[in-house]
Amino acid sequence: MIKKFFDALNQPLGRVGLLIAALVVLSGAVWGIAQAQKPPEQPIQFPHKLHVGLGIQCLYCHPGALRGPSPGLPTESKCWGCHQQLQRFADPTTPWPTELQKLRDYVQQGKPIQWIPVAQVPDFVHFVHRPHIAAGLNCETCHGDVSKMTVYENPQVINMGWCLNCHRAKTEDNSQNNPTNDPAVSAMLAEKRTKLTDCSTCHY
Amino acid sequence: MSTDLSVPVFTNQSEEELGGKWGMVIDQDLCTGCQACVAACSMENNIPFVGETDAAYGRSIQWIRIERFWQGSFPEVKMTPYQPMMCQQCHNAPCEPVCPVFASVHSASEDINLQVYNRCVGTRYCANNCPYQVRVFNWRDYADARVRPELVTLQNQLNPDVTVRRRGVMEKCTFCIQRIRHTEDVAKSEGREIRDGEVVPACAQACPADAIIFGRIDDPNSRVSQAGLASRGYHQLEELNLLPRVTYLKGESNNGSNG
Numbered sequence: 001m002i003k004k005f006f007d008a009l010n011q012p013l014g015r016v017g018l019l020i021a022a023l024v025v026l027s028g029a030v031w032g033i034a035q036a037q038k039p040p041e042q043p044i045q046f047p048h049k050l051h052v053g054l055g056i057q058c059l060y061c062h063p064g065a066l067r068g069p070s071p072g073l074p075t076e077s078k079c080w081g082c083h084q085q086l087q088r089f090a091d092p093t094t095p096w097p098t099e100l101q102k103l104r105d106y107v108q109q110g111k112p113i114q115w116i117p118v119a120q121v122p123d124f125v126h127f128v129h130r131p132h133i134a135a136g137l138n139c140e141t142c143h144g145d146v147s148k149m150t151v152y153e154n155p156q157v158i159n160m161g162w163c164l165n166c167h168r169a170k171t172e173d174n175s176q177n178n179p180t181n182d183p184a185v186s187a188m189l190a191e192k193r194t195k196l197t198d199c200s201t202c203h204y
Numbered sequence: 205m206s207t208d209l210s211v212p213v214f215t216n217q218s219e220e221e222l223g224g225k226w227g228m229v230i231d232q233d234l235c236t237g238c239q240a241c242v243a244a245c246s247m248e249n250n251i252p253f254v255g256e257t258d259a260a261y262g263r264s265i266q267w268i269r270i271e272r273f274w275q276g277s278f279p280e281v282k283m284t285p286y287q288p289m290m291c292q293q294c295h296n297a298p299c300e301p302v303c304p305v306f307a308s309v310h311s312a313s314e315d316i317n318l319q320v321y322n323r324c325v326g327t328r329y330c331a332n333n334c335p336y337q338v339r340v341f342n343w344r345d346y347a348d349a350r351v352r353p354e355l356v357t358l359q360n361q362l363n364p365d366v367t368v369r370r371r372g373v374m375e376k377c378t379f380c381i382q383r384i385r386h387t388e389d390v391a392k393s394e395g396r397e398i399r400d401g402e403v404v405p406a407c408a409q410a411c412p413a414d415a416i417i418f419g420r421i422d423d424p425n426s427r428v429s430q431a432g433l434a435s436r437g438y439h440q441l442e443e444l445n446l447l448p449r450v451t452y453l454k455g456e457s458n459n460g461s462n463g
């Protein structure tokens with residue numbers, strides 16, 4: 001039985017079949033990977049581009065980043081705080097853009113907007129925004145230039161190598177971090193490096 | 205980056221030289237065996253209830269347990285003081301060299317033993333090598349409502365600062381590292397050092413008798429360092445030279461010798 005099967009595969013037609021099967025598996029894998037890389041479908045196609053272009057600070061809608069681990073995603077009332085005051089939409093005869101209609105529906109029905117977090121770390125990683133902002137990092141250092149995005153997408157793969165590359169670079173005893181070659185700064189950098197590359201800094 | 209693969213050289217360092225950072229003192233003369241620390245630890249660290257069947261197999265999960273022993277022979281049996289037992293955070297930890305995937309590693313910055321859950325593959329070598337028997341293993345996905353539907357209501361109780369462990373992962377007391385990290389973060393945002401007694405692990409917080417003291421043992425003036433100097437102090441299985449960071453206090457009046 002098995003021998004027959006392999007004999008059949010050895011025929012020209014069998015080889016073509018084998019090729020097709022391999023292609024199916026390959027395309028399935030490519031499709032799966034592509035699916036995993038796609039940003040999730042958000043309830044509202046929020047145009048970051050427009051809001052950042054208007055000069056609204058990141059921390060206005062994501063204020064938690066300044067204080068604690070999670071920056072937070074804005075509630076419908078936060079959006080509405082600005083949007084209900086827009087004169088352009090005060091006139092009931094003016095047609096609303098589709099995405100704003102969705103927001104109005106959320107507000108009228110009193111339903112929370114179920115944003116889907118995109119810049120996520122797994123459960124076993126404990127990332128805190130506050131020290132990163134306190135260290136002088138800007139939002140765009142990790143999140144990319146949001147002023148060019150409509151719906152947010154991660155500009156890079158967020159994994160441990162990426163985290164550690166930065167932690168190592170920021171604590172390396174080189175001319176950039178220690179321009180005067182001060183031994184006190186070297187010692188501080190070494191201590192920081194121990195801390196920033198320690199497993200317990202993020203995993204507990 | 206080059207990795208140092210040389211065999212560690214045994215240096216005859218004393219315990220004082222090796223310092224340590226975080227430490228704990230447990231006063232057995234004060235402990236009433238009330239199990240408040242056990243409950244508090246479970247709540248803080250997302251420790252699951254394994255249920256009757258698994259508990260009967262000896263698979264119950266506790267990071268801290270209250271041990272009790274008896275001395276003498278019947279009828280002159282006397283109970284020794286209650287002995288809360290958790291990970292001793294040894295400096296020379298036997299659990300670390302046996303881990304094939306470096307999931308059980310020593311924290312260079314905090315000088316405690318870590319269990320990196322995402323590295324752990326569940327060989328359980330560390331638990332077998334632990335003389336204190338304080339490592340516990342997740343035999344099932346206890347926190348998964350699909351596996352244990354009766355626990356679905358407890359999902360909202362989980363502490364977001366602590367990983368919910370998966371099946372096949374070893375775990376143990378972490379000295380409430382999430383609280384250490386949180387306190388560090390708060391202290392740093394206020395531009396100061398951590399004050400003595402600011403970091404309180406769940407067990408110490410819950411202890412009604414204040415029998416558990418936690419703090420910096422590298423600070424000679426801290427409450428935990430001062431308490432550890434008492435003549436009643438001893439370490440569990442001191443003869444193994446594991447340099448545990450938990451000091452136990454037990455008075456002569458309270459039934460004598462160590463262990």
